[in-house]
Amino acid sequence: MVNPILIIAITLASAFFIGILQVYSKLWAKVFFFLVLIFDFVAAGANFYGFLSGKITSPILVKIGGFPPPIGINLFVGKAEAAMGFLIFTITLLGAYHLARRGIPEPQGKAMVLFLLLSLGAAGITFTGDFFNLFVFIEITSIAAYGLVASAKTEKSLEAAFKYMVIGSISSTFILLGVVFLYKATGSLNMLDIAKKVKTFPLTPVFSLISLVFFAGLLIELEVFPINGWALDVYQGADPVVVAVLTGAAVKAFYLIFIKAGGYLALPSFFQLSLIFGGGTYLVSQFLAWRQRDVRRLLGYSSVAQLGLLILSAGFFLNNSLPSSSRHFIALAIVLFVFNHSFAKSSLFLLVDNVETREMEGWKGILKRNPLFKFIFSTSVFSITGVPPFPGFWAKLLLIFAIPKEYAWVVGLILLGAVAEIVYYFRFYRIASDGEGEKVKKNLASPLAASLILITGGGVAWSMFSGYMGIMFNSLIIVFLMVAAAIYIFGFSKPLQWTASLVLLGYGIYRFLPSMKANLHGFFLALVFFGGAILLFATYPTSKRLSWSFYPAYLVVIFSLVGIALSTSWLNLFVYWELMSWSSFLLVNMGKKAKRAAWIYAIFSSAGAYSMLAGIYLLPKLSISKIGVTGVLIPVLLITGFLVKMATSPLHIWARDAYGESPDEFTPLLSGIMSKIGVFGSALVFLYVIANISSGPALRYGLAWLGVLTAFFMTLLAVFQEDLKKLLAYSSVGQVGYILLGLAIATPLGWNAALYHTVDHFIFKGLLFVAAAGIIYRVGTSYLPHMGGLIRRMPLTFLAVLIAIISLAGIPPMAGFAGKWLLYSALIEKQWVFITVVAFLASTLAFLYCFKILHTVFLGQLQDENKNAREVPFPIAAAETILLVATVAIGAFPRLLLDPINKVLNKIPGMKNSGLFYEKTLGAVSKLGHWNALFLMVFTVGSFIFALIFFALTSARVREVKQLDVGYAGEVPRQVEDLHFGYDLYAHFRRTVKWLIYPLVSKIWKGIYEWTGTFAEVLRRFYTGNINTYAAYVILISILILHFFAGGK
Amino acid sequence: MFFFASSIALILIGLYAVLVKRNIMKMVIGLSIMDTGVNILIISLGFIRGKTAPIINAKDLLVRTSSKVVDPVPQALVLTAIVIGVAVTAAALSIVMLMYSKKKSLEIEEYKELKW
Amino acid sequence: MGVKIFYAFIALIGGIAYGLLLGGISRKITARMQNRRGPTVFQNFIDVWKLFRKKTAISHGVMFYLAPIFRLLGGAGTFLLVPIVVGNFYLSNFSFGGDLIVIMYFMVMGCLGMALGAAESGHPHAPIGVTRGLAQMAGQELPFIISVVVLMIVDKTTSVEGIVMAQQGGILHWHIFTYPFAAIAAFISLLGMMTSYPFEIVMAPQEIAIGPPTEFSSTFLSYMFSGRSVFAVAKYVLFMDLFLGGATNLLWAFLKTFLIFLWPLFITDVFPRFKLEQSVSFFWTWPTLIGLIDLLRIYIVR
Incomplete structure (x- = not known):
């Protein structure tokens, strides 16, 4: 000591x-x-x-x-x-x-x-x-701070220092008055002594007023809205290093005394005061930062917001009516918040010190050339925005779950602010990671230390959190995640990383094999593992050009998916869900042109996750099992999070670009498996929450419409898409819409359809995206009009894509048809007439883009620049082959898939009698109809072969001709003529459905973003920069505080 | 009561200067006045008419001391507060000096670069 | 099973022949309406035979080579999955293989195969024709789906045989009378399916030189021709099963399919050709609205 x-x-x-x-x-x-x-x-x-x-x-x-x-x-x-x-x-x-x-x-x-x-x-x-001693130290701190702020001696810093000084003086006047009044009222200056006296003291309005004078002074120092103009100016104008210490250390000391004084003085209105000023500051500042272009001021708004959250937490911490366990959690949350914010924000300000420019535009591409800078910057930004596993994330969770249900709106407010925070921080992140920027100064030791402290703190917080919330995180998954981190740290060569990842995944399969039981969890676990292994295998050929953090992030995604599938508690699921979302954000962000897409992805997935978190918060218990809830709010909140990942309309607008621009190696996973984990989550919600509420049928009907409309509109948009991956993206989203529809039907047949389609969609869409990766690798573009005629160059890929497309289109005898048949049977059984019609129509529209893919990529004329393209590299071809065989095999024997699904469904009460039985000649028989898959396969293939032989025997002598040897308008075209019809194939149809493809939803979202930004910008004018005005705000607000919070009884 | 009123008046005058005056020098003066006002207020809180300074050396103070003296603590506090006030004023004036040397102006309108 | 295959084969030959004959008849009727003599009703047989006997053919690649086979497979397969005479072992074909949903999706296979072959030819008119055809399909499917959904829901079955069974017991039980609006919608949709005027958009000989099949010749074309003929018959039979109560014997089947065959013919010869936009808009408005009447009816009654 x-x-x-x-x-x-x-x-x-x-x-x-x-x-x-x-x-x-x-x-x-x-x-x-x-x-x-x-x-x-x-x-x-x-x-x-x-x-x-x-x-x-x-x-x-x-x-x-x-x-x-x-x-x-x-x-x-x-x-x-x-x-x-x-x-x-x-x-x-x-x-x-x-x-x-x-x-x-x-x-x-x-x-x-x-x-x-x-x-x-x-x-x-x-x-x-001692209170008077406190005043002295506050003054010492303040004077030192004025001096330090001024020490840069620029115009800006001097202006900031002056403003700080003026408001600081007013604040210390309040504090001094408060202290003296306290002395007058209690006859003591000793904190503990006063606290003792206050307990026996009649808490008169006069005494409240006295403490309020003191608290008003403190609130000015704590930069609450709207009396924080000076603070923002200091953040903006002063030397960043000074700001780092101010916000990291000095302000935190003020915060501690705020809590202590709150406890000692037992101000009756302390809770309301901190709720209103803390909550208000938090929410308003998060929005005010939206359009901020000066980096320092942006960080200033963020600091102010975080401080607001801390003040809010303090209010709950000191609220005696809360159970002591909750207050204990809140205390922990406060510790974590303070820790997190101090180190992250200091680190950010120290980074800011390394960059010359103040404007955010000047940060463009700064991360690219400065890897260490990137590491520190990412760590700090992730910590502040509360991304797992950083301390801020755990703090948020602890705080939220400690807030009693009657203050649920506060949780909503916190989460809303958190979404806004992600919007502007990740816009910043996006700008910083976009393109190639300049090199920065290399004064990075301190921020590096701060970020390492943050990471350690995150790990400690995680282990603490598990203990406190009583959640067992699967230790094996944690070990795997650590191995992924190790791969990141040691940064082996790419092929070695690939091998290591594959081995790790293989070992994972071996270890988790017992968990792949016949229930929903096991079903999705198997999908994640085996699907992930196939897709990971296919990333090899292009691995050299990948970022060195690709495989670690990929592994984190996969093992978080495993964690999600294994979760038995909603909160556990949420933790892995966030981990998965953010690691996949990193992966999306690795795409060259994906920065904007990744940003939107981050916003949507975090907003979805927070909505889910709100739902989890409202649940009466955390375990994933039958839960008796009433009202539609909880299921809607819960399922929104999952629907975002499934990109169900109107939450789909992130999907096109995130799929289209993310690295080709990652997109198969994004579409094939990650969207399916959304299905898993939705299935859980349907099963355990929606099934038990009285308005369940109505909700299911609504969700069914969402699903089918997603299928319809996304299919329609895919038809007019000119980029291979974006086309597949829309297609993928549309198909997942069918899965949602199947789940929403909620009959055994419907769930059969949904689960079947889940796996089947992984197979054919995984195949298509893997093939797309190979094609793009060989051709160098994903722009469809620049392809064409590749059938001669890559016959195997063509065959694979053809079969996948037949499956996708639902044409028998491939695997895809079974999904369609089950779905329509379920729909007709359910008698949802209009939905059935739309679903049918959507699948008809899918033929349009199916043909488009096959035609513009493989058929027609070979472009000159693709003359030397070769077949896709071996691992991709191998993955294609595996999936191709699966499609055909399941096409002939759908029971390969339907039997396990039936086993799964048999475990679910109410789904026991799957409504599907098998008969020798009729094949699969539902209550409505029948279809014999094996017969169709044999029939089709047999007839095909028969006809082929017959044709080959009887046909005329066939002469192969060259590509351009066609009769075009009565003449033979010259060699130079480009006759390939590959652009805007459906121009005529587009003119017909123009009104249907109006980008209404994205316009609405964009409008929300723009209008919020504009509103924030107008509101920001409130900070005029004039110190007279600031002082006036301070006086006005102090008077209001004294008037309204004295609790006059 | 007179002290009380005059201290409040001084605080208000100081505030008026801070809120309304467009000259930064005048604002600093306002802060100083406000400070003085607060000091007087503190003294007046401890002041009890007709009582003497709490110096125990005086003979008649040795018995029933507490009823005869004013509260010494506010006076001690004020001493500290005055010192701090002086320090703040000095710091403020040096900042104002630097500001003036940069822009050659004391108009507050000139110092609105940081805003929004 | 062997017997089944044998009879199916016979039925298929019959189907192709019937299709070709109907084609001939339609050419004759059209000619008469245009005040021409027209070719003999057997002209299609002659054409197919002539093409079949050609000595050489050109090919543009694998898919091009396979296109006629796909076309024939699509047509013949559809024909074989639709029961001609329900309950009759010999004439119910392979209807155990699947129900109406299977048939609806199987119907696409031939079109898709041919489309791919045509696209491989490298002739720009081919994909233009294909895209038109697909877009047109999106148009005409909507009213057809509506009426099919009506039938499947009221009959509580997706099986064609089930739908036929539900119409037994007199002419007034036929769906064309019980659900007239659905039937009207479907029959208008049939006009699009037959790509006859005014919906002759895919081939459009004057514009894109018969579009998709433009590069095909000799044996290839003969196969495609046969496939197209039998596909048409399959559709007539399907419509017969869905709306005209199926057939109890072959004679009825011929009669009813012939009636259905006549329906587009009446429209075709008196209309000019739509643009695609007009065609899709048309299908998505009038027949759809008509079909919706019955859909609403069952929605409310249910």
Whole structure:
């Protein structure tokens, strides 16, 4: 244990000593400066460790000047104070080191003195046990901060410093008045003493008013909306290093005293106060940042918002009406939030210091050339936005689940703000990762340390979280995820990574084989594993051009999918879901032109995930089993998250570009398996939630319409798409719409159809996307009009694609037909007449794009630039072959798939009698009809072969002619003529259905985005930049606080 | 009561300067006035008419001390507060000086570069 | 099973012959209406035979080579999956193989195969014709689907035989009388399926030189011709089963399919050709609305 007074005294003395020392030797002054900081760091660390390890059991009380408290000034250091002290000095040390590497601004001594004073002041605020002493430390901190903000001596920084000074003075006036009034009312200045007195004290309105004066001062310092204009200006104008320390350390000390004072003074309206100001600040600031183009101010808005969230949490933490377990969780959440925000935001501001430009546009492509910078930037951004496994994510979860249900709207508010946060942070991320930017300065040691601390903290938080929430994370999956991380860290060569991934997946299959039982979980687990293995296998040939983080991210996606499939608790599922979403975001973002797509993907998947989280929050229990809920809100919230991943209309607009622009190696997984995990989730919702509510049938009917309309419109859009992958993307989304429809029918037949189509769609769409990857690899474009005639160059791929397309189109005897037959049988059985008609029509429309794929890629004329294209590389061809064989085999023997599905359904109550039985001649028989798959296969193939032989025997002598040897308008075309009809094949049809393909949904979404942005921009004008106005806001709001929150009874 | 009223008046005058004056120098003066007002207010809180300073050396104070002296704590506080106020004013003035050296203006309208 | 295959084969030959004959008749009637003598009703037989006997043929590649086979397979397969005389062992064909949904999807196979072959020819008119055909299909399918869904839902079966059975017991039980609007929609849709005027958009000889089959010649064309003929017959038989109560013996089958065959003929010869946009718009409005009347009816009654 180190006496905290030593920390303060030594730092204070050294601060002034450095001022003298540096006159004689600048070097020694610097050395001394760091020695002091390191001493502080170690001392604070020792205290914190003492508390953590249990060596220090009771709070450290330090008497000063021989007076015992309550008369004398004292220091009070408990666990929280020790932790905060350690945080303050860690951040200060990081900041100081960064500053020293960059070059401490002249006059050097002054900056160092101010730095020490700032950290000392913050530590004093944290440690002190006396209200007047608190005021003194606040002033020390403030004066040091004014000086540091001004120290850059630019116009901007001086302006910021002046504004800070003016508002800071008003704030400290309030605090001083509050302290004196407190003394007057209680006759004491000692915090603990006052707290003791307050307990026995009649809480009169006058006393509330007195505490409110104090809290008003603190709220100004805590940058709550709308009295935070000065703070934003400081974030924008000051030296980023100073800001890093201010936001990471000093403001956090203010926050701690806010909580402590809230506890000591027992202000009755504290909860309302923090709810309104914290929640309001959080939500408003997240939106105000939307259109912000100055990076520093953007981060400022974000800091303010995070602080708002902290204030909000403080309100819940101090609310006595909450059960103590909830308050315990909230305390943990607060610790994690503070930790997360301090390190992430400091790290970001230190990164900002490495970049010359203030404008966000100047960050364009900055990540590309600076890998370390990219790592730190990604880590920090992910931490702040609450991406697993970083601490912010766990903090959010802990906080949300500790908030009692009667404050559900607060959870909604938190999640709404979180979505807004993702919108602007990932716009920033998108700009920074788009294209090739300039190299930046390499002063990255401190931010790197911060991000490593964050990662460690995330790991610790995860293990803590599992313990607290009583969720067992499958340890094997965690191990696999760690191996993925190891692959990332060691960064083997790509082929080695591929091998390692494949081996890992193989081992995973071996270990998880017992879990692949005949139930929904096992079914999807098998799909994920075997499907993932095939698709991973096919990535080999192009692996050389992949990013070195491709395979690790790919593995994380797969193992999160495994985790989702194995989850027995909704919360567990959610954690893996987020992990999957974000690792797939990284994968999508690896595509060259995918930055915008990845951004939209991030927004939609996180919004969906948060909606799901809200639903989970509202559930009465977390285990995935029959849950008695009422009302449609919970199922709608839950299923929205899954529908996003299935890209069900109107949540589909991310899909086209995310599929189209993501790396070709990843798209098969995105379409083939990841959208299916959405199916899994929806199935769970249908099964355990929707099945039990009274409005279930209506909800199912609505979802069925969503499904069928998705199928219809996406198919229609696919018809007019000129990019191979985007066409397949629309097709994929449309097909998944059928699956949703099947689930929504909720009869045994419907679920048969849905589950069958789930696997079958993976087979043919996986095949198509894998083939597309191969074709694009060989041809170098995914633009359909630039292909054509490739049948002669890649016959195997043509055959595979042909069969896949036949399956996709649902033409017997391939596997796809069974899905159609089951679905229509189910629909007719259910007697949903209009839906049936639309479903039929949509599948008719699918023929249009099916032909388009085959024609524009393989048929017609070979383009000159593709003359040398070869068959796709072996692993792709192998994957194609496997899937091709599967399509044909299941086409002939659909029971290969239907029997396992039946086993699965038999486990589900209400689905037991699948409504499907098998008869020798009629084949599969439902209540309505029958279809003999094997007969059709034999019949078709047999007749085909028979006809072929007959034809070959009887036909005339066949002469092969060259491509252009056609009779065109009565003449033979010259060699140079391009007769390939490959662009806008359905121009005529497009003119007919123009009104149907009007991009209404994307316009609406875009409109929401634009209008919110515009609204935010207008609202932002509120911060006029005029200090008079700011001061007026401060006074006005303080008066309002005093008026409304005094709780006058 | 007089002290009380005058301190409130001083605070309000200071606030008025901060809120309305367009000259940054005047704003700093306003802050200083406000500070003074607060100090007087603190003193006035501890002040009890007809009582003496809490210096125990005086003979007549040795018995029933507490009923004869004013509250010493506010006075001690004010001392600190005055020192801090001076420090803040000094810091403010140096910032104002630097600002003036950059833009040669004390008009607050000139310092609106940071906004929105 | 062997017997079954044998009789199916016989039926198929008969189907092709019947199709070719109907084609001849239609040419004759058209000619008469245009005040020409026209070819003999057996002209199609002569044409097919002539083409079949050609000594050489050209091919543009594998899919091109396979196209006629697909075409024949699609036509013949559809024909064989539709029961001509329900309950009759010899004339119910392979209807055990599947129900109406199977047939509807099987019908596409021939078109798709031919489309691919045509597209491989590299002749730009071929894909133009194909895309027109597919778009037209999207148009005409809507009213057809509506009426089929009506039938499947009211009869509570997806099996063609089941639908035929549901119409037994007198002429008034035929769906054409019980669900007249659905029937009208389907019969208008049939005009599109037969791609006869005014829906002669796919081939459009004056415009894109018969489109998809434009590069095919000799044996190839003879196969495609036969396939097309039997495909037409398959559709007539399907319509007979769906709306005219099926057939109890071969004679009825001939009579009813002949009646159905006559229906497009009456329209064809008195109309000019639509543009594709007009065609699709037409199908998606009038016949659809008519079909919707019955759909609404069963929706409400149910």
